[in-house]
Amino acid sequence: DAGVIQSPRHEVTEMGQEVTLRCKPISGHNSLFWYRQTMMRGLELLIYFNNNVPIDDSGMPEDRFSAKMPNASFSTLKIQPSEPRDSAVYFCASSLDRGRTEAFFGQGTRLTVV
Amino acid sequence: GDSVTQMEGPVTLSEEAFLTINCTYTATGYPSLFWYVQYPGEGLQLLLKATKADDKGSNKGFEATYRKETTSFHLEKGSVQVSDSAVYFCALSVFTGANNLFFGTGTRLTVIP
Numbered sequence: 689d690a691g692v693i694q695s696p697r698h699e700v701t702e703m704g705q706e707v708t709l710r711c712k713p714i715s716g717h718n719s720l721f722w723y724r725q726t727m728m729r730g731l732e733l734l735i736y737f738n739n740n741v742p743i744d745d746s747g748m749p750e751d752r753f754s755a756k757m758p759n760a761s762f763s764t765l766k767i768q769p770s771e772p773r774d775s776a777v778y779f780c781a782s783s784l785d786r787g788r789t790e791a792f793f794g795q796g797t798r799l800t801v802v
Numbered sequence: 803g804d805s806v807t808q809m810e811g812p813v814t815l816s817e818e819a820f821l822t823i824n825c826t827y828t829a830t831g832y833p834s835l836f837w838y839v840q841y842p843g844e845g846l847q848l849l850l851k852a853t854k855a856d857d858k859g860s861n862k863g864f865e866a867t868y869r870k871e872t873t874s875f876h877l878e879k880g881s882v883q884v885s886d887s888a889v890y891f892c893a894l895s896v897f898t899g900a901n902n903l904f905f906g907t908g909t910r911l912t913v914i915p
Contacts, residue, residue: 692845721903730907731891731905731908733903733904733905736902744902779845781846781903783903790848790895791895792848793845793846793847794845795844
């Protein structure tokens with residue numbers, strides 16, 4: 689398996705634009721996590737899905753952020769409109785839901801909003 | 803609630819020094835415990851894990867023992883190398899109908915020659 693695949697690896701956009709980050713989890717995994725990492729706040733859980741259903745989205749910063757998982761092999765994180773303070777590295781991770789198992793991370797998307 | 807507290811960084815050591823990074827946890831039920839490592843510009847990678855009390859996880863010379871009595875999972879290595887410079891995250895996984903994962907804040911380790 690190729691592991692968790694995220695795209696794009698880097699994104700530079702202007703303030704106010706819509707940004708969509710994509711994630712393909714490991715085949716067969718049924719939990720998917722979106723994290724944001726910054727120097728100031730470290731690693732923050734934004735949302736996680738189980739069997740394509742959002743279980744906990746309490747980490748989503750505000751209504752400008754939305755996440756979807758239309759099927760078991762694809763998820764998106766959208767920011768609309770984007771702001772400079774959204775600049776961060778966004779990670780997607782997936783795990784096999786057999787209980788208490790480790791998550792596998794993608795390489796991340798480095799987002800810069802100017 | 804479930805959470806992980808790990809040693810604040812940064813940590814700077816000379817090559818071949820002994821490393822300890824402390825991690826304690828709070829959890830309902832019986833969590834699995836993990837250490838992840840993040841090298842510059844990369845995602846997090848699983849370094850080692852332990853799934854029950856008294857288990858010892860080990861990999862690449864690193865070790866950590868699941869201590870239920872002290873709710874700890876400290877990371878150790880007897881002799882660090884420059885290539886071990888990275889950020890280390892302690893994490894726990896609990897199953898509450900769905901798999902959930904909680905991370906510590908990370909500890910940056912720099913090893914100097």
